[in-house]
Amino acid sequence: MVSRRSLIAGAFGLAAGSALSQISLRERRDPDAPVLVVLFLRGGCDGLNTVVPHGEDEYHRLRPSLALRRRDVLDLDGFFGFHPALGSLIPHYREGRLAVVHAVGSQDRTRSHFEAMSAMERGVAAASEHASSGWVARYLNERASGPSPLRSIAFSNVLPDSMRGGTSGIALESLKQYRLRGEDAQARRFRRSLAALYASGEDVLTQAGRATLEALDLVENLPAAPSASEPYPKSDLGRAFAQTAQLIHAGVGLEVACLEKGGWDTHVAQGATSGWHASLLEDLARSLSAFAADIADHLNRVTVVVMTEFGRRAYENAGLGTDHGRASVMLLLGEGVAGGTVHGDWPGLTPESLEEPGDLRVTTDYRAVLSEVLRRRMALERVEAVLPGFGGQGIGAVA
Amino acid sequence: MNRRELLQAALVGAGASFLAGCGPGLRSLVGSKSLGVAELPPHPEPLARTLNRVAFGFNLRVAEEVRSVGRERWIARQLDANEDEDPWLALQLQRLDVFNLAPAELRDLPEGEVVIQLQQAAVLRSVYGRNQLLERMVEFWSDHFNIYARKRFAAWRKPLDEVSVIRKHALGKFPDLLFQSAKSPAMLEYLDNDANLKGKPNENYARELMELHTLGVNGGYTQQDVQEVARCFTGWTIENRFGRQRGTFRFDPSQHDFEEKTVLGHRIPAGGGVEDGERVLQILATHPNTARFIAGKIVDRFLGDAHDEWRDRLGELYLQTGGDIKAMLRPLLLSQTLLDAPPIPKRPFDFVVSSLRALSATTDGRGVLRYLVDMGQPSYEWPMPDGYPTASEAWTGSLLGRWNFALDLLRGEVPGTTVPALEGIKPIEATLGRRAGSDSLSALLLRQDLRREEALALCLCSPEFQWR
Numbered sequence: 001m002v003s004r005r006s007l008i009a010g011a012f013g014l015a016a017g018s019a020l021s022q023i024s025l026r027e028r029r030d031p032d033a034p035v036l037v038v039l040f041l042r043g044g045c046d047g048l049n050t051v052v053p054h055g056e057d058e059y060h061r062l063r064p065s066l067a068l069r070r071r072d073v074l075d076l077d078g079f080f081g082f083h084p085a086l087g088s089l090i091p092h093y094r095e096g097r098l099a100v101v102h103a104v105g106s107q108d109r110t111r112s113h114f115e116a117m118s119a120m121e122r123g124v125a126a127a128s129e130h131a132s133s134g135w136v137a138r139y140l141n142e143r144a145s146g147p148s149p150l151r152s153i154a155f156s157n158v159l160p161d162s163m164r165g166g167t168s169g170i171a172l173e174s175l176k177q178y179r180l181r182g183e184d185a186q187a188r189r190f191r192r193s194l195a196a197l198y199a200s201g202e203d204v205l206t207q208a209g210r211a212t213l214e215a216l217d218l219v220e221n222l223p224a225a226p227s228a229s230e231p232y233p234k235s236d237l238g239r240a241f242a243q244t245a246q247l248i249h250a251g252v253g254l255e256v257a258c259l260e261k262g263g264w265d266t267h268v269a270q271g272a273t274s275g276w277h278a279s280l281l282e283d284l285a286r287s288l289s290a291f292a293a294d295i296a297d298h299l300n301r302v303t304v305v306v307m308t309e310f311g312r313r314a315y316e317n318a319g320l321g322t323d324h325g326r327a328s329v330m331l332l333l334g335e336g337v338a339g340g341t342v343h344g345d346w347p348g349l350t351p352e353s354l355e356e357p358g359d360l361r362v363t364t365d366y367r368a369v370l371s372e373v374l375r376r377r378m379a380l381e382r383v384e385a386v387l388p389g390f391g392g393q394g395i396g397a398v399a
Numbered sequence: 400m401n402r403r404e405l406l407q408a409a410l411v412g413a414g415a416s417f418l419a420g421c422g423p424g425l426r427s428l429v430g431s432k433s434l435g436v437a438e439l440p441p442h443p444e445p446l447a448r449t450l451n452r453v454a455f456g457f458n459l460r461v462a463e464e465v466r467s468v469g470r471e472r473w474i475a476r477q478l479d480a481n482e483d484e485d486p487w488l489a490l491q492l493q494r495l496d497v498f499n500l501a502p503a504e505l506r507d508l509p510e511g512e513v514v515i516q517l518q519q520a521a522v523l524r525s526v527y528g529r530n531q532l533l534e535r536m537v538e539f540w541s542d543h544f545n546i547y548a549r550k551r552f553a554a555w556r557k558p559l560d561e562v563s564v565i566r567k568h569a570l571g572k573f574p575d576l577l578f579q580s581a582k583s584p585a586m587l588e589y590l591d592n593d594a595n596l597k598g599k600p601n602e603n604y605a606r607e608l609m610e611l612h613t614l615g616v617n618g619g620y621t622q623q624d625v626q627e628v629a630r631c632f633t634g635w636t637i638e639n640r641f642g643r644q645r646g647t648f649r650f651d652p653s654q655h656d657f658e659e660k661t662v663l664g665h666r667i668p669a670g671g672g673v674e675d676g677e678r679v680l681q682i683l684a685t686h687p688n689t690a691r692f693i694a695g696k697i698v699d700r701f702l703g704d705a706h707d708e709w710r711d712r713l714g715e716l717y718l719q720t721g722g723d724i725k726a727m728l729r730p731l732l733l734s735q736t737l738l739d740a741p742p743i744p745k746r747p748f749d750f751v752v753s754s755l756r757a758l759s760a761t762t763d764g765r766g767v768l769r770y771l772v773d774m775g776q777p778s779y780e781w782p783m784p785d786g787y788p789t790a791s792e793a794w795t796g797s798l799l800g801r802w803n804f805a806l807d808l809l810r811g812e813v814p815g816t817t818v819p820a821l822e823g824i825k826p827i828e829a830t831l832g833r834r835a836g837s838d839s840l841s842a843l844l845l846r847q848d849l850r851r852e853e854a855l856a857l858c859l860c861s862p863e864f865q866w867r
Contacts, residue, residue: 042783109622110610110616111606111622112606112610112616113783114610114616114783114785115616127616128617154796156775156796157772157774157775157776157796157797158775158788158793158794158796159792159793159794159795159796164790164792164793169795169796170795170796171775171795171796171797172796173773177773178799180799180802180803180806181802181803181806181807182806186853190806190853190856190857193843193857194802194857194860196839196842196843197839197840197843197857197860197861197862198862199839200839201862203862204744204791204792204795205744205791205795205798205862205865205866206862207795208795208796208798209798209862211795212798212799216799262782267591267594267601267603268591268594268601317599317601318594318596318598318599318601319591319594319596319599319601323601323602323603324602324606356622357622357626
């Protein structure tokens with residue numbers, strides 16, 4: 001048990017709370033600070049039908065119904081092509097702002113969503129490895145700059161595992177909803193009381209209370225966003241990107257935004273040029289493209305990483321879907337990436353090249369891509385502190 | 400870094416951030432004197448702790464009941480789960496179509512309405528149910544055998560699953576729960592086992608059955624086992640033929656792979672029909688790793704932490720009693736360990752239900768639902784089969800939602816919900832079940848001339864009310 005003295009001191013933490021909230025937004029602003037946007041596609045995005053190896057005969061043979069025909073894909077380099085739903089990303093690819101990494105994944109072979117996601121969100125090779133915290137949280141701990149409570153935001157109801165272990169992560173569904181009830185004097189008094197209650201205490205929830213109160217202050221004083229030149233889709237993802245852009249424009253000290261899009265677990269009736277997978281891709285592409293246009297002035301310091309926990313089986317199943325697989329794709333968007341190229345080491349889809357029982361082999365560790373982004377775009381010095389146990393090199397996906 | 404190294408780092412003063420990031424194994428140390436951590440909630444008295452763990456939170460009337468009957472006798476009664484249902488609750492539930500219409504008629508209700516009614520029932524039962532331990536275990540098994548009500552027709556299938564699978568066996572035997580779940584149309588739909596066909600099996604259910612429902616991810620099965628189990632379950636589907644009673648379980652031999660299979664080293668001979676899948680369930684239900692996995696989850700839910708000794712003990716009980724859930728719970732609930740265990744952070748559902756109980760509120764269970772959406776835990780809407788997370792770190796974003804709920808509740812602005820005057824009761828006593836709260840809370844309530852509503856709201860918003 002703790003001393004009475006420290007408990008009482010907690011009650012008078014009121015003074016400390018209000019002093020903190022007096023540091024203005026202006027003082028927190030750092031116009032050159034890098035920003036990372038991580039978009040996690042949950043469910044296992046089928047990389048083979050996203051960035052299609054249309055030049056490989058095996059692809060067409062393994063997926064009699066699901067394969068995209070050569071004439072339907074948007075060719076990138078004669079071998080790979082984008083799914084047609086990714087049309088809005090073509091200019092960004094051609095102009096060097098978008099890079100693709102193929103045959104990328106983790107070392108987790110369980111093909112379990114939770115294990116593979118857990119591995120990637122904790123930044124380890126496979127789920128069996130020990131790390132209680134998430135890699136985004138470790139990155140923020142390493143940086144230790146910027147006191148803004150809006151350093152790291154997740155546009156989601158639940159804080160993702162990648163942000164666990166940090167003291168600053170906030171999960172928001174929408175910036176507009178981020179208000180405490182009431183505008184009158186009583187509401188203000190209530191707010192001060194909350195600040196007193198949460199002033200001391202180092203457990204997870206009390207720290208979260210303090211972060212919430214500070215975030216409320218900042219979000220309520222956000223400047224209105226400039227109008228977007230390319231409209232965002234009216235989807236959750238579109239909205240999440242739009243609000244991320246708003247926070248970037250406002251310079252509130254955002255360092256990492258974690259976005260997510262679910263629904264990629266296409267076990268049955270996946271569709272090819274149209275259908276389930278295609279509509280997911282369309283939302284993804286239009287959201288990314290709108291975001292790139294919205295923050296064009298900031299693209300020199302913003303990097304978007306799109307990743308998924310695993311890809312899907314090379315051959316289709318009886319339900320015209322695909323089962324859990326291994327390697328998939330990653331996308332990188334930003335002016336600092338080596339765009340216009342499909343990076344990685346393509347292992348092929350012949351029976352000998354596939355990993356039992358028929359999955360695209362992982363030839364690039366996802367951490368190689370993350371380590372490059374963190375080192376070259378996010379000013380990280382000690383990569384090993386964020387990706388423990390990863391001693392590998394990058395793959396040149398970041399310029 | 401293993402857990403020991405993480406702890407060393409924390410002690411050397413790497414800062415609060417490490418503690419905040421601790422995995423569940425270190426949570427028990429956060430309150431210990433040796434770490435000198437400031438201000439966790441004051442340790443609760445046995446009565447409050449019991450009502451927080453065995454029931455959905457402190458309530459003045461139930462506290463009186465526990466006092467007069469005696470804590471241990473009350474726990475024993477809760478294990479029997481034989482209390483007559485609250486007549487008012489029974490009336491509210493009768494008004495809900497979801498549990499009173501046959502599945503075929505239920506189909507006429509829009510999906511949104513079905514889900515809302517399911518959620519309403521969950522709130523009502525958790526707040527007002529007299530068999531509180533039953534409701535706690537219903538919550539537990541709903542997470543364990545998670546079904547996402549927004550997938551295809553799962554919403555219309557879920558009420559039957561709720562009644563005949565979860566509620567019926569929540570305090571029964573795990574093998575029965577497992578067998579009923581496997582044949583539940585809601586589960587068949589949710590994990591695609593109804594599309595599991597001879598020649599091209601669908602692995603979704605087979606995998607989650609072993610990873611999440613029985614053995615656990617380290618339970619010793621292989622990718623090969625997943626495929627073999629999937630073959631065993633081919634032909635398991637949902638009746639939809641002309642003129643038959645639709646929506647029930649059906650075994651379709653024409654889609655079943657009758658060849659020989661090998662599952663976890665057991666040879667399943669060729670020629671078996673629905674028995675193949677049943678044999679798999681039997682193998683899994685009696686497997687020592689299942690005993691261990693289920694025991695571990697129960698221990699974690701009630702003690703807030705992994706606890707090897709209790710896990711081993713309950714695992715043994717599982718094997719001795721054929722998976723008798725009551726037999727496993729009894730020693731744990733009556734133990735001193737439960738009383739001494741560190742606090743567990745409340746998830747949003749817990750917070751809302753315990754708030755309504757603490758204030759003896761009257762609610763239709765419907766008006767509170769949008770607050771649960773804001774906080775991120777609307778029942779039956781977690782898409783992944785692992786169920787809503789239990790780690791505190793997952794819920795740090797829900798605080799604003801909780802504060803707003805408390806404010807609206809005390810202002811009478813939560814639809815369909817009213818709070819009685821509670822005259823003559825001290826706010827801290829009513830909400831936290833003890834005489835004094837933390838010093839900061841007590842100081843606040845003394846220092847200002849607060850209206851009763853504001854004082855109660857502060858109690859609900861306080862750090863200590865976020866723990867159980």
